[in-house]
Amino acid sequence: MNGAAIELTDAALRFGDRTLWSGLDLRVEPGEFLAVLGPNGSGKTSLLRVLLGLQPLSAGTATVAGARPGRASERVGYVPQQRAMDQGLTLRGNDLVGLGLDGHRWGTGLLGLRKRRHKIAAAVESVGATSFASSQVGRLSGGEQQRLRVAQALIGDPEVLLCDEPLASLDLTHQRVVSGLIDARRRAAGTAVLFVTHEINPVLSYVDRVLYLVDGRFRIGTPEQVMTSATLSQLYGTQVEVLRIGDQIHVAGAQSCLCEDEVHHEADEPVP
Numbered sequence: 238m239n240g241a242a243i244e245l246t247d248a249a250l251r252f253g254d255r256t257l258w259s260g261l262d263l264r265v266e267p268g269e270f271l272a273v274l275g276p277n278g279s280g281k282t283s284l285l286r287v288l289l290g291l292q293p294l295s296a297g298t299a300t301v302a303g304a305r306p307g308r309a310s311e312r313v314g315y316v317p318q319q320r321a322m323d324q325g326l327t328l329r330g331n332d333l334v335g336l337g338l339d340g341h342r343w344g345t346g347l348l349g350l351r352k353r354r355h356k357i358a359a360a361v362e363s364v365g366a367t368s369f370a371s372s373q374v375g376r377l378s379g380g381e382q383q384r385l386r387v388a389q390a391l392i393g394d395p396e397v398l399l400c401d402e403p404l405a406s407l408d409l410t411h412q413r414v415v416s417g418l419i420d421a422r423r424r425a426a427g428t429a430v431l432f433v434t435h436e437i438n439p440v441l442s443y444v445d446r447v448l449y450l451v452d453g454r455f456r457i458g459t460p461e462q463v464m465t466s467a468t469l470s471q472l473y474g475t476q477v478e479v480l481r482i483g484d485q486i487h488v489a490g491a492q493s494c495l496c497e498d499e500v501h502h503e504a505d506e507p508v509p
């Protein structure tokens with residue numbers, strides 16, 4: 238792919254009187270890992286919705302995988318937040334992953350079906366899900382379901398991977414597995430990753446740059462540039478302390494901020 242994987246120019250998003258962000262210039266390169274951080278309601282998911290073509294910008298322009306948002310969906314993968322699927326869901330893991338394939342590309346003949354099956358098996362194997370991919374997804378654990386969602390998002394070999402808090406409600410082990418899979422793909426295939434998260438620590442070693450949104454303001458830069466007491470205090474408009482403990486970053490003092498220390502539990506209950 239020539240040029241940026243994602244490009245926003247002087248982009249703004251407003252709902253009524255409220256400006257979520259404006260004057261946003263962002264260029265994400267192929268293979269880059271960009272973390273999008275910010276408190277609840279700062280517009281992280283809305284940014285993803287813009288890039289998916291589900292939400293028009295109020296001003297400015299956006300390009301994703303070389304096209305207007307939503308126009309190149311076969312070149313864009315999407316990993317949603319982990320949510321336990323209905324236990325009664327009889328869809329099998331392999332079929333869930335297969336939903337990520339563009340049906341037209343494979344045809345309906347025997348050859349097409351065989352190629353499709355191989356492609357699904359390879360995607361399932363790449364996320365270490367072979368042993369449970371023929372089970373009904375409703376009976377799988379949250380971590381297993383999330384691995385299948387990553388396989389579904391990656392099976393079409395996307396140029397851009399959009400992730401909406403894919404680690405939320407996963408335990409630490411599965412956070413590592415899922416984020417490691419995403420990192421491995423962008424290194425191997427040059428997939429650009431835009432990763433919305435409340436917690437930077439599970440992905441800190443992968444993050445090239447951070448887009449940090451707070452109440453209409455934002456900062457873009459490397460974690461070293463953005464995750465400092467001075468920068469976050471300025472963004473939040475109040476004193477915020479950023480502490481580096483070992484290889485982790487802890488943010489203290491920002492009201493409803495990063496929630497770095499929030500404990501996540503594996504979601505067992507279906508979320509309505």
Ligand SMILES: Nc1ncnc2c1ncn2[C@@H]1O[C@H](COP(=O)(O)OP(=O)(O)OP(=O)(O)O)[C@@H](O)[C@H]1O
Nearest residue numbers: 252253257275276277278279280281282283284435
């Ligand atoms: N279509 C819409 N119409 C009006 N307001 C909206 C719409 N979509 C989102 N909002 C508002 O925009 C704000 C930002 O929402 P968004 O979901 O993007 O935040 P977020 O940063 O992802 O938050 P969280 O961390 O809680 O998931 C919220 O206050 C939300 O209510």
